[in-house]
Amino acid sequence: MANVFPVNFFSEGGLSPQEEDERKAIGYLAIEFGTNFAEQFRLPFVTDGESSDSNDSNPSNPSEAEEADDTPSSAYCPICLRTSELLDCQLCREIAYCSEECQRQDWPIHRTLCGQVPVYNATHRLGEHRRGIIFSADDDITGRPAESPHLIWVTQDELASFFPPTDEYEGADYDKKWMGRSQVVATQRLRVVFSSDPQEGRRNSCLANTIGDRFNILDWRGNVCVFGYSGDVTMRDFRAIVDFLQCWPHNFALVDPTRYSGPTIAGVWARAQPWVDGVVATERELAEMHMTTAMADKKVKLPLHILDEVLPIDALVSGTLPDLCLRARTSYHNHLLKIQISMRMNRQVELPVRGIMLGPIMYVRNDGRPLLQRHFEVLELFVMEKVRRLANTAGRSEAELWTLREERNPVAVRREDLLPELTVAEFRQFWTDYCRDNGLGEEEPCPVDL
Structure with missing residues (x-):
């Protein structure tokens, strides 16, 4: 591992809590996918000496x-x-x-x-x-x-x-x-x-x-x-x-789904920081997208197992591992992935939950059904509300929570406490309340019932 990742990702000395989170996330990915991860997912453009995805050879004349x-x-x-x-x-x-x-x-x-x-x-x-x-x-x-x-x-x-x-x-x-x-x-x-x-x-x-x-x-x-x-x-x-x-x-998603003639995967794309080269973008941070099977195959799949009892969702990220975490920009909608990584590594998540530098993230249902933007937004709200309630953080500002983390006395939620709260019945009730509070009415079907 040292020859691929020259830093100790689990070292806590001299790092801020957010830097620790990012380093631990890199270590998690390295453990999950092995030390050849970066080489395996190197951007594999087709060259004269390689075969293409379609088994068509590159003609020499x-x-x-x-x-x-x-x-x-x-x-x-x-x-x-x-x-x-x-x-x-x-x-x-x-x-x-x-x-x-x-x-x-x-x-x-x-x-x-x-x-x-x-x-x-x-x-x-x-x-x-x-x-x-x-x-x-x-x-x-x-x-x-x-x-x-x-x-x-x-x-x-x-x-x-x-x-x-x-x-x-x-x-x-x-x-x-x-x-x-x-x-x-x-x-x-x-x-x-x-x-x-x-x-x-x-x-x-x-x-x-x-x-x-x-x-x-x-x-x-x-x-x-x-x-x-x-x-x-x-x-x-x-x-x-x-x-x-x-x-x-190797694109993140289809630019124009009508130009693709085959079946597509419908999901939600969490853009990585809504600006490019210092220019503020007008695009939303979240957007519905379509991708091809080939696009999905070129990305790294990170199952969100914390949601196994609610909706089967995968997070798809792209890029080489060093670039993925050390150079990519942060998506503000990777809380679910951050909680999954924290629960997998530490069996708890510390508050406040902050993003990690994984670049753009595509969220899709792994049962083949479409994941709509509203479905994802409500699901994210559902999980975060459960985390905050279990942590009993009512009335505490994010700055106070960060101070506690920096003092090595963080507020945390344990895996064994959170997972029993993430059920279909709990989410269905949360969805009903959300639709009522936002004037959507009962005609809006719950994602688990699609």
Whole structure:
């Protein structure tokens, strides 16, 4: 354990109570998942030497790419995926839709590149170069983001010019399975190329803004390029790549659930500190989300066993273990997970219950049923009220409780006292009282009865 985690996570010397909580949480995760945890959950981007999640090999030459499973077809409308007579976009003439409704739906994405096509096609093509797309990273000096992606001339062998001299790059091939589809929107086999360490360096706001939700996606860094194995990247290919990145398995959740054709997992996402780079976000700290099975499989599942007698809920977190706890930001809605960890390690939880640095947390029911935001909020209130009542903290401020912890005389609730209080009957009564007090009426079904 020492070679993976160079600090003693159970040492109490010189640490604040919250720092102790965070260190103990890291130790808990290390014990639960072993010392190879960090390597096991290292961000496993598909490189030339690795196989993808779909068992499709990365083709070594264009002829092999054209014979791969993702056989291109332009017979489908790229938006609704129906086979129909298609009408070309009158500006770029590189993508066609079955209706004006589908064209309007695609316009926010399509317009970022559409106007560049006729202009770029008039420029000089060098040798064997093909047209590609680049999502440029934010400016190195000013930090200003690129306004939109741009078309570029590129060859497979000359990608290094789009990355810093000291940087290595790798990539992943477009795969319809990541979008739960049998149809192929792309006109050819496509490859997305990015920095070997996509979480270091300049932020790529251009890609985040194009995809549509920077809070749901991986925090991309550095330039990201797209090229085709058999020809120019078209505007239909651009739509395919946006879908691909919106459904990327390492995202936190689906940006647009309508772009995923398979079944999804519905749950609640607790965002990690509602600000990015010092800018206050307008998004809520809690939000309902959908994720694919592939996204869930890429995350670490932490069952909330304290709720086994109420609702079967798992907390899903992502990232490597050191980054997960030492560099990630705090989610203000991880009290349930904190109580679970404290009960597992110490058989008690000390008050006040404070968040630990685990970054974004996705809460889902492990019985396959959807977890709605209101369900989670009431469940969190239910558990916290039980904890406060058992601790007899009425009238005590959070500052007073922190003072007691710092004096090594904390107020605590024991596992054997809390668990008998967390039952279906108790929660059903709490839900009834909550609905009455908040004017929801009796028509709002209790989550345990769904």
